[in-house]
Amino acid sequence: GAVVSQHPSRVICKSGTSVKIECRSLDFQATTMFWYRQFPKQSLMLMATSNEGSKATYEQGVEKDKFLINHASLTLSTLTVTSAHPEDSSFYICSARDRQGRPFQETQYFGPGTRLLVL
Amino acid sequence: ELKVEQNPLFLSMQEGKNYTIYCNYSTTSDRLYWYRQDPGKSLESLFVLLSNGAVKQEGRLMASLDTKARLSTLHITAAVHDLSATYFCAVVYSGAGSYQLTFGKGTKLSVIP
Numbered sequence: 001g002a003v004v005s006q007h008p009s010r011v012i013c014k015s016g017t018s019v020k021i022e023c024r025s026l027d028f029q030a031t032t033m034f035w036y037r038q039f040p041k042q043s044l045m046l047m048a049t050s051n052e053g054s055k056a057t058y059e060q061g062v063e064k065d066k067f068l069i070n071h072a073s074l075t076l077s078t079l080t081v082t083s084a085h086p087e088d089s090s091f092y093i094c095s096a097r098d099r100q101g102r103p104f105q106e107t108q109y110f111g112p113g114t115r116l117l118v119l
Numbered sequence: 120e121l122k123v124e125q126n127p128l129f130l131s132m133q134e135g136k137n138y139t140i141y142c143n144y145s146t147t148s149d150r151l152y153w154y155r156q157d158p159g160k161s162l163e164s165l166f167v168l169l170s171n172g173a174v175k176q177e178g179r180l181m182a183s184l185d186t187k188a189r190l191s192t193l194h195i196t197a198a199v200h201d202l203s204a205t206y207f208c209a210v211v212y213s214g215a216g217s218y219q220l221t222f223g224k225g226t227k228l229s230v231i232p
Contacts, residue, residue: 043222113161
């Protein structure tokens with residue numbers, strides 16, 4: 001099946017620093033990537049939808065200036081948490097949509113997640 | 120706004136028993152997914168259900184979809200400890216072509232030996 005990677009898998013940083021998380025589709029082209037955040041014992045919450053070559057669409061309540069998303073190519077999207085604070089500590093998961101799949105077979109492939117801890 | 124409700128949220132069951140997890144959603148959707156998540160891990164895709172009456176089975180898990188009732192079930196047969204995990208259903212909202220997934224809150228399943 002399709003593979004999506006994330007890097008890093010785990011990061012610890014000091015409050016006030018910025019952290020970049022990469023999401024790559026390894027064996028397919030992804031016109032759309034999604035970024036989710038999951039707090040402990042909670043469900044996944046969609047943060048933003050990232051389309052290659054255009055600005056990301058953020059969900060209500062997600063600060064676009066704090067969570068910078070760049071989708072510069074069909075295989076790479078990045079999420080940068082700027083000026084991170086302890087409340088940003090979470091599990092961040094990306095997913096990628098395969099552009100080659102027919103619409104009714106379209107599916108999202110999930111990355112392994114990045115655990116962010118802000119001290 | 121699409122809402123997805125799962126129940127129960129917590130399920131503790133003995134090995135060998137059967138049980139069903141329910142997933143209700145509020146608006147018409149193209150497809151429904153079931154995922155498994157182990158602690159500290161990402162999501163593992165279990166099933167995708169595309170049409171009314173769809174039924175899929177893999178091992179001790181069987182998923183079904185009733186689009187008229189906007190209900191999907193995940194049935195566990197003769198549970199074993201290895202099935203302990205959190206199970207999420209997710210529904211595609213295809214408004215404006217966005218293909219967003221909306222997740223239920225998850226059902227944490229604990230299978231007791």
